Amino acid sequence: MTEPVSSSVAVVKIYTLMVVLGIAAALAYLVVIMTRLPRTTEEWVVSLVTTVVGSIGGGAYIIQYFGLHAYAQNWFGMCALGGIVFVAGLPFWAIARWTFNYINQREHKNIIEIVSEIKKEIKSDK
Secondary structure, X not given: OOOHHHHHHHHHHHHHHHHHHHHHHHHHHHHHHHHOOOOOHHHHHHHHHHHHHHHHHHHHHHHHHHOOHHHHHOHHHHHHHHHHHHHHHHHHHHHHXXXXXXXXXXXXXXXXXXXXXXXXXXXXXX
């Protein structure tokens, strides 16, 4: 049977880590929104979702890839992991913003025109 004290300490550490990572994702979104305000409600929602999912998913990938799990054992390590999660969300927002701009510029074109434009760009790069 597990000891109740050690189990409760583990639960507190897990919740603390979740709070730190959640705050990091929220701060990444706040930085993104303050630098470039969304033009529409749809753009606001997409930027929110992509930044938060990018922060959590991208940060988790970096932590997993480099094996930084041991950092979650103390407060300072959790702050470092929060910083990784924060930084991981910023590129995802930029990609979403570029996608919005690309789509808005080609709003009245059909799919065939867009595909031929992309093919032409790929051929001109070679």
